Amino acid sequence: YPRSSRPGHMMIEESIGTAAIAELERRGHAVEKAPAWTVGRLTAAERGDDGLLRAAATPRLMQAYAAGR
Structure with a gap:
């Protein structure tokens, strides 16, 4: 937000x-x-057709995390 x-x-x-x-x-x-x-502090996530959640976060600048459930 x-x-x-x-x-x-x-x-x-x-x-x-x-x-x-x-x-x-x-x-x-x-x-x-x-x-x-x-472009920095980006995260991305997707849920594949197989139901597996994949996520990534950039190592640049400040801390960034990618998490899901």
Whole structure:
């Protein structure tokens, strides 16, 4: 809080490279480009079709955790 959910949205640093960004867009991702080293403290989680919860947190900047139940 006060963050909102944006399903299908992806913010990615331009330093990943134009080829990678173009491929993500080609695959249908709604990509928002950000300058290098500006995206931090991100977490992501998904529950797969098999019911397994997968999560990740960035090691940059402050502490970040990914957890679920």
